[in-house]
Amino acid sequence: MPKPRLPKGLDPEGHLVREGSLGRIPAPFRPVVAAARDRLPDVFGARLHSAYLYGSIPRGTARVGRSDLDLLVALWEEPGDADRAAARALGEALDEEFPEIDGAGTLLYSRTRLLSELETHDLGWFVACLCTPLLGEDLAEHLPRYRPDSLLARETNGDLALLLPRWRERIATADDTDEARRPLVRFMSRHLVRTGFTLVMPRWGGWTSDLTEMAEIFGAYYPTRAEQMNTAAVAGYEPTGDPALLRSYVDDLGPWLAGEYARVHGIKAPRPD
Known part of the structure; x- marks a missing residue:
């Protein structure tokens, strides 16, 4: 059996580290990220708690014209049909305006669900380790440290x-x-x-x-x-x-x-x- 490459993605205590950051965003994608950050408060208003990037753009591995813009939005309340329609409209507008991306999508959840005990090792982990804060309070501050168990x-x-x-x-x-x-x-x-x-x-x-x-x-x-x-x-x-x-x-x-x-x-x- 071939030997797997050495593990990575951990801090000295063996916890998973957040993989992306705003500083890793490649230059061609910075305008579309800035546009998303500016428009999200207008789209969701006071319902918006926080917003995050995930995927190849905050990891710094995105390819111009091939990669999509991935967003996660936490709302103060459970998202409804109007919220989902607004998120789709935002993604379509960004995709049409910025040729650097190949599509844009937004995951919508309530703050309560993201911090729920049921989601601690799924959506909670996703926010804490795979999402990069873009707007608002970082929910990772309320979540535990994770190990690859x-x-x-x-x-x-x-x-x-x-x-x-x-x-x-x-x-x-x-x-x-x-x-x-x-x-x-x-x-x-x-x-x-x-x-x-x-x-x-x-x-x-x-x-x-x-x-x-x-x-x-x-x-x-x-x-x-x-x-x-x-x-x-x-x-x-x-x-x-x-x-x-x-x-x-x-x-x-x-x-x-x-x-x-x-x-x-x-x-x-x-x-x-």
Whole structure:
């Protein structure tokens, strides 16, 4: 078995460190980030508690014209349909105005949910470790320090079995074109690679968000599935509209990974929604 690369992403006490920062934003993306920061208070008004960046832009790895702008917004109250419509409109406007990005999306949650006990090792961890503060009070100040342990693995990605039926439905109802399938390939590839990585994360003992590294680390522990995971990592960065790849995800790699995940870490605690 090949030796996995040395763990990273930890502080001297073994806690996961926040991976992004405003200082890492590449110069071409600074105008769109500034625009988002300026417009969010107008979009949500007094309902806005705080806003964050996540993904490749605050990590400093974004590619001009290829990467999207990822935002997370915490509201004082539970988001409603009007909030979601406003977030979509903001993303569409930013995407049209700034050719440097390829799409913009906003996750919406209430402050209460993000700080809830149920979400401590899922959305809470996501905010504390994978999100970069952009506006307002940083909710990480109210969250614990995290280690790359089995509890974190279970609560972040221990629900793949529940997702697979929805994936099959999305594949079946998508238009029979490469253009329609490409976003599905991108999304499902990334999700599977991240799930494969968090399956082995406690054994490896660190964190990375690089899909290539994730697949490589996973493959060191599951060599018979390494080629599939490497293929998914490539498709996560350079997606095609290959229907055979999507079928392999929901008929082979996905079900195997869901079963192995449940065996090793258990199943994610049920959510109300």
